Amino acid sequence: MHRKNLNYRGGMNDRNMEKAKPRTRDSRVTKSLILAAAKSEFARLGLGGARVDVIANKACVNKRMIYHYFGSKEKLFQTVLEEAYLDIRSAEQELALDHLPPRDALETLVRFTWDYYLENPEFIRLVNSENLHRARHLEQSDRIRAASRRFVDMVRNLLDRGVADGVFRDGIDPVQLNITIAAIGYYYLTNRYTGAILFERDFMDKDALDQRLRFNIDTVMRLVERRPVPAGNPDDPA
């Protein structure tokens, strides 16, 4: 009745102003309108915080449609999450890391991960929410599992090639590496709010972002590269 955001409407509804009757009648459009609005709201406020009414309003559809197409708020969240994961996995595949030299491929992956998080802030917020809910929704999706398997294989292959080329050291677990690559970008971004207070700096400043990316690339390259063991190296049992 009140408080609705006045300038929402945005997006692709250049049809009839005043919300009018000739609704889309195109179920595909309706569904994707809902998904876009839901992604934005779930990212902003989490599963519990997002409001079905607000999502319907932002999507310019009747609230009932959400239930028609998705069954429940929770199933809608699940769908949003699945799409978000499929998107990043698909983008990773497009990197075609197999066609790059190992070191370049690895740096490309670190850069891509960082850039993707930066450009798709909803993604990390959705993942955060999902982990607060102990991945209860992701569990259902087999498509995600398959896509992830392909992704791990890609990194494993990259590492193997690097070892064969003599530039990477042996024995690195591709899953641990993946986790670390994600962690050093993801944590910086999700925890930038508390970080700003704790470390008294602006995490989103252009220079700060550049500096962090360089630091992360450095961290990962040093982690994998094969090199003369210096005296007192922790790898050295002596």
Next chain:
Amino acid sequence: MHRKNLNYRGGMNDRNMEKAKPRTRDSRVTKSLILAAAKSEFARLGLGGARVDVIANKACVNKRMIYHYFGSKEKLFQTVLEEAYLDIRSAEQELALDHLPPRDALETLVRFTWDYYLENPEFIRLVNSENLHRARHLEQSDRIRAASRRFVDMVRNLLDRGVADGVFRDGIDPVQLNITIAAIGYYYLTNRYTGAILFERDFMDKDALDQRLRFNIDTVMRLVERRPVPAGNPDDPA
């Protein structure tokens, strides 16, 4: 005034036995009971998801007491969060890193961070929640800022000593290092739910935990240590 007797509850009624009323009448105890229950609930379900009634019940206090002592759910959350941060900062100080050789000190810090996260799972969940809320609550606390400054100084000092000893390379930003140390542990643990699905392994398995800690120590040590620059190193401008 009358009608009371219909559902009389006074004195020593035989029900609600199980709620184990301590009826403390000691405000210090009451406050800390509330804080403990709140910490657990906020960690479990986040600020929005936690229920004031449940907190009161778990603390065995009347709900009204929460408002008496903390003013609102949100201020209660803020207090819980502040205490949680002060706890970890205080534990870090007790490590007395200044009395250890730099490399030992750094490894100790990585281990401690990991162990603390593992043993205080509420901490990372609280921090996660707070970041979902853009650190709106932490912002108020000056005690946190002061404690954090001391912490950063400690790490800076550690790095400086390492450089002086010739074991660490120069120019490492203690804040970036701190973030990375936190990230590689924190992310592994908070995202273990989605991780379990994506990577199809049990993140909390004893061996998995040990392996991750070793991996993290390795990552950090390689990141800071001074060593001969191998050919093709990205640091090398040539």
Next chain:
Amino acid sequence: MHRKNLNYRGGMNDRNMEKAKPRTRDSRVTKSLILAAAKSEFARLGLGGARVDVIANKACVNKRMIYHYFGSKEKLFQTVLEEAYLDIRSAEQELALDHLPPRDALETLVRFTWDYYLENPEFIRLVNSENLHRARHLEQSDRIRAASRRFVDMVRNLLDRGVADGVFRDGIDPVQLNITIAAIGYYYLTNRYTGAILFERDFMDKDALDQRLRFNIDTVMRLVERRPVPAGNPDDPA
């Protein structure tokens, strides 16, 4: 003061048969049912004393509908109040005082005001409540201001005509007159409870009411009429 009426169900209805759900599904009907119930409850108990639950029950609608249509208890009160004022202002216009001789018109107005207060006891109670709240709700309504202006004009015109006819004395402020006409009726009725105790008589007795109306008409006619100034008249400076 609180918790008193547990099973209160509104007015003097004999419990209106288990809530008799009309399930109107007609928003206009629903809204006016809510307004009617709210008017009655706000009049009975004031803004603070009225209970949203009771209003919903009396209106046979779900409590949620009140928030759907009116936003908040306070906005509902505001709407009720606005409607009440518009009602009396509209009834006054229907008196068509301009078509009556001035003295008749004035007496008609006094009678009407009295009768309206008597027949619409909610009105004066609502106005009383609103004044307890310093007219914070009425302030918003421009429709009320416009209607009031028309009303004052009507009385001013009436006085002017009386002066022109030589029956009313000159210089009477129509606003002061209005206030007095309202006051002598309104005060008698709103303060009849304390009055009954102070003056030990039944203010609502048929004869008492008639007597008061006559007294009020007399007061107003004497106040306005032009007449030979008797010796020692206060108007007389001597």
Next chain:
Amino acid sequence: MHRKNLNYRGGMNDRNMEKAKPRTRDSRVTKSLILAAAKSEFARLGLGGARVDVIANKACVNKRMIYHYFGSKEKLFQTVLEEAYLDIRSAEQELALDHLPPRDALETLVRFTWDYYLENPEFIRLVNSENLHRARHLEQSDRIRAASRRFVDMVRNLLDRGVADGVFRDGIDPVQLNITIAAIGYYYLTNRYTGAILFERDFMDKDALDQRLRFNIDTVMRLVERRPVPAGNPDDPA
């Protein structure tokens, strides 16, 4: 997460700083402190709106004392109200109207009533509240009844003397006159908030107040004075 508490007092309960410990230990002082605070709060917010905590705080006494001395919020209200009525009745007696000529005495009474309302704004607000509650509290007080009887007698005597002196007309009911004298002042003041909006003027402006007092004196004097009946007088049956 909504509805911020209005009387929140900041931090944890480190209040009662300035509230000092050397409590009075003088029951008379304590009681009158409570009464003064209660009068102010009940006048401001009504019986339902006033808060026992706030009253205790304003009185600088422990909340428990209110119950100790007055039994309940409602009985406290009753006491406040009774005192307020006794105060005005006692002030009226001090006017010694019996020693003034009838016309002067009447004008004095009108002036006094007006001034008293103006200088004791709590009085009219308390009376208003009590009438919202149908005088349920005043009912108990016999002292009020006695004082009122004396007051009515005073006015009756005044009228009788005026009739005897030939300056007042016969047959005026002292109670009706009292009600009117009160009404034209009281209504103006209690309804000044809605009045300000309806009539678009500042009711509390110095000039407006003076003008109203003159208007009221005029109204009352014209109402009572004996004078030649003009043609067409409504009293005239012809």
Next chain:
DNA sequence: TATGAATGAGTGTTCATTCAT
């Protein structure tokens, strides 16, 4: 006499979801 701690029953308000068309 005086007090801080504690409480039960409510208050306004919200929300995901279903009904009737």
Next chain:
DNA sequence: AATGAATGAACACTCATTCAT
């Protein structure tokens, strides 16, 4: 396919009042 109306079960928060000392 689409919609406006309607709902029940919470939820955060409040308040007059009593307990224990």
